[in-house]
Amino acid sequence: MPSTNVTTIPTDQPDPFVTRSFLEEVVDAVPGDPRLTACLQCGTCGGSCPSGPDMEHTPRQLFAMINAGMRAEVLRSNTPWYCVSCYFCMARCPQKVQITDIMYALKRKAIEDGESRSSSAADAPKFSEAFVNFVENYGRSFELGVAARFHFVQHPGEALKMATSIGIGMMRKGRMDLTPTRIKGVKQLQTILDRARELGGTA
Amino acid sequence: MKPSNEEPYGYYPGCSLEKNALAYNESTSAVANVLGLKFEEVADWNCCGASEYLALDILPAYALISRNLALAASSSGSHSLVAPCSACFLNLSKVDHQMAEVPALASQVNEALAAGGLSYQPGSITIRHLLDVFVNDVGFDRISSLVTHPLYELRVAPYYGCLISRPDYEGVYDSPEYPTGLDHLMTALGAEVVDFPLKTHCCGGHMTQISEPVALELIRRLLQNAHEYDADVIATLCPMCQLNLDVYQEHVNHAFGTNYHIPILYFTQLIGLALGIRAKELGFGREFVSAKRALAKIGKARPAPKKKRKPSKEALPMPQATEVEYR
Known part of the structure; x- marks a missing residue:
C-alpha cells in the first residue's frame, strides 16, 4: 500500500461536503415528527383536498419535490397558501403524515426565504401579516382593521367592492366593531411574544 | 371529563x-x-x-x-x-x-x-x-325532556365543518368524516334531520380573502348539497362556517346565477328555540339570510309517522337503518 498523506476531517465539526437537505430542513421546521419521510406517494391527500384542483401542485407532488430538493419551486408554489387547513388529508393519510402542519412550515419558509413574493399567491402572507399585527398590538383580532389594511392597500377594484358591501352589512347587523378591543395584559403578551421570537426555532 | x-x-x-x-x-x-x-x-x-x-x-x-x-x-x-x-x-x-x-x-x-x-x-x-358539552355532558335525553317547542318539520342539515372532528387530538368524535353528535342533538329537538353528505367538508376558512373564486366554489358546494336535500336551515357550530355560508351566500348567488336562500344558524339557537326561549334572546336577526321563513315552520303539530312500504315476499332481506324516533 503506497503511503499517502491522509488528512482526516475533524469529527467535532460539521462535514463541509454534506449539507442539510431541504427535506431535513422542512422536517425540522415542524414540531415533533411530521412523518414526511414516510410518504408513499399514494395521492390520497390531493384526492381529498377541497382546493386541490386550484393548487399548482398537489400535496403529493409537493412532497416528491421536497424530496428531490427542488427548494425554489416548492417555496414558490401556491399550494401551501391554498391549503384551507381542513385536515381532510391528514385524517385520510395512510402514513399519518402531518400534512397540514407541513403546509404551515412551508408557508413560514417561503416568507423567510422571500420566495413567497414570487408565488402566484403573493398576497396571502400579507393577509396573515395584517391579521397578526392587530393581534400583537391589541391581543385581539380586529376584522375591520384587517379588511381595511389588506383590501384597501392590496385590492382596489372588485374585491374591495365586495369587502365594503360585506363590511357595511356586518355593521348594520351589529356584527362588526368600529374600534379594536385591547386586552389588559397586552404588555405581558408582548413580552411573551418577544421572548418567543428570541428563542426562535422549533423542537 | x-x-x-x-x-x-x-x-x-x-x-x-x-x-x-x-x-x-x-x-x-x-x-x-x-x-x-x-x-x-x-x-x-x-x-x-x-x-x-x-x-x-x-x-x-x-x-x-x-x-x-x-x-x-x-x-x-x-x-x-x-x-x-x-x-x-x-x-x-x-x-x-x-x-x-x-x-x-x-x-x-x-x-x-x-x-x-x-x-x-x-x-x-x-x-x-x-358541542361536546351538549352531546356528552348534558345528553340527548335531558335536552329532549326540556323541549317545549319541538322543531317538527324543520329540515335541519347538521354542518360540522372541519376542525371539530379533525384532527380530533382529544379523540372525542365518532368519525373524522361522518360524526353524528349534532345529528342526534337536532333529532332530540324534534327536527327532521337531513343526512347531510358534505357535513364535514370545508367552508373555505379564510380563503375568501386569498382567492375569492376558490372560496365561493367551496361555499357553493355546501349550499347546493343542502338545497338538494331540501334543508330549511343549516345548523353550524363554528363562526367561520356561519360567516362564509351566510354572509357570502348572496355573492355565491351572484357569481353562479343560483338562488339559494338557506339560513345558517348556530346549533345553540335551535336548541334555544326548542326550549321555548324567545328568538330575540337567541341573537336571531343578525343573520344575513333571514331565518323568518324557516322559523314559521316551527310550532306545528307532530307529523304523522311516514307509512312504510311493505317489502315483497320474494325480495331479499335488506339491511335495516336505525329508526329515527320523534320524541
Whole structure:
C-alpha cells in the first residue's frame, strides 16, 4: 500500500461536503415528527383536498419535490397558501403524515426565504401579516382593521367592492366593531411574544 | 371529563363570539341559563391567532395560544376549557397536545411564558368544544325532556365543518368524516334531520380573502348539497362556517346565477328555540339570510309517522337503518 498523506476531517465539526437537505430542513421546521419521510406517494391527500384542483401542485407532488430538493419551486408554489387547513388529508393519510402542519412550515419558509413574493399567491402572507399585527398590538383580532389594511392597500377594484358591501352589512347587523378591543395584559403578551421570537426555532 | 356540579366550565369565547358571531354567544348563554350550565370566562384571554399566526412564526404562535391555556389553568378550580369556535378549539388543543408530545417544545413555550410570569403544564386542563358539552355532558335525553317547542318539520342539515372532528387530538368524535353528535342533538329537538353528505367538508376558512373564486366554489358546494336535500336551515357550530355560508351566500348567488336562500344558524339557537326561549334572546336577526321563513315552520303539530312500504315476499332481506324516533 503506497503511503499517502491522509488528512482526516475533524469529527467535532460539521462535514463541509454534506449539507442539510431541504427535506431535513422542512422536517425540522415542524414540531415533533411530521412523518414526511414516510410518504408513499399514494395521492390520497390531493384526492381529498377541497382546493386541490386550484393548487399548482398537489400535496403529493409537493412532497416528491421536497424530496428531490427542488427548494425554489416548492417555496414558490401556491399550494401551501391554498391549503384551507381542513385536515381532510391528514385524517385520510395512510402514513399519518402531518400534512397540514407541513403546509404551515412551508408557508413560514417561503416568507423567510422571500420566495413567497414570487408565488402566484403573493398576497396571502400579507393577509396573515395584517391579521397578526392587530393581534400583537391589541391581543385581539380586529376584522375591520384587517379588511381595511389588506383590501384597501392590496385590492382596489372588485374585491374591495365586495369587502365594503360585506363590511357595511356586518355593521348594520351589529356584527362588526368600529374600534379594536385591547386586552389588559397586552404588555405581558408582548413580552411573551418577544421572548418567543428570541428563542426562535422549533423542537 | 364532566365537571362536578359545583365546578364551572372554563370558557374561552374567542374573538368572533365578541362581535361577528354575537348570536352564538347570546344563544349559548341563554341556553346555558335554562340548562344550569356554568361557564366561567377566562379573564383577559387573547386571540388564538386563527390560522394566520402559524403561517408566519411558529414559537410566537404557540406562545400566544398557550397564554390562554396558562390563564385558564391558573384561574378558579376548573379543569376544562370550553371553546365554541372550532378554530379556537383546534388551536388550543393542538398546542396542548403538541406540548405534551414534544417536551422540548413545551420547555421553549414555557420559557416564553415565563417572561410574562406564566407557565403551563400540558394536559392539566381538558380542551373541549361546546358541542361536546351538549352531546356528552348534558345528553340527548335531558335536552329532549326540556323541549317545549319541538322543531317538527324543520329540515335541519347538521354542518360540522372541519376542525371539530379533525384532527380530533382529544379523540372525542365518532368519525373524522361522518360524526353524528349534532345529528342526534337536532333529532332530540324534534327536527327532521337531513343526512347531510358534505357535513364535514370545508367552508373555505379564510380563503375568501386569498382567492375569492376558490372560496365561493367551496361555499357553493355546501349550499347546493343542502338545497338538494331540501334543508330549511343549516345548523353550524363554528363562526367561520356561519360567516362564509351566510354572509357570502348572496355573492355565491351572484357569481353562479343560483338562488339559494338557506339560513345558517348556530346549533345553540335551535336548541334555544326548542326550549321555548324567545328568538330575540337567541341573537336571531343578525343573520344575513333571514331565518323568518324557516322559523314559521316551527310550532306545528307532530307529523304523522311516514307509512312504510311493505317489502315483497320474494325480495331479499335488506339491511335495516336505525329508526329515527320523534320524541
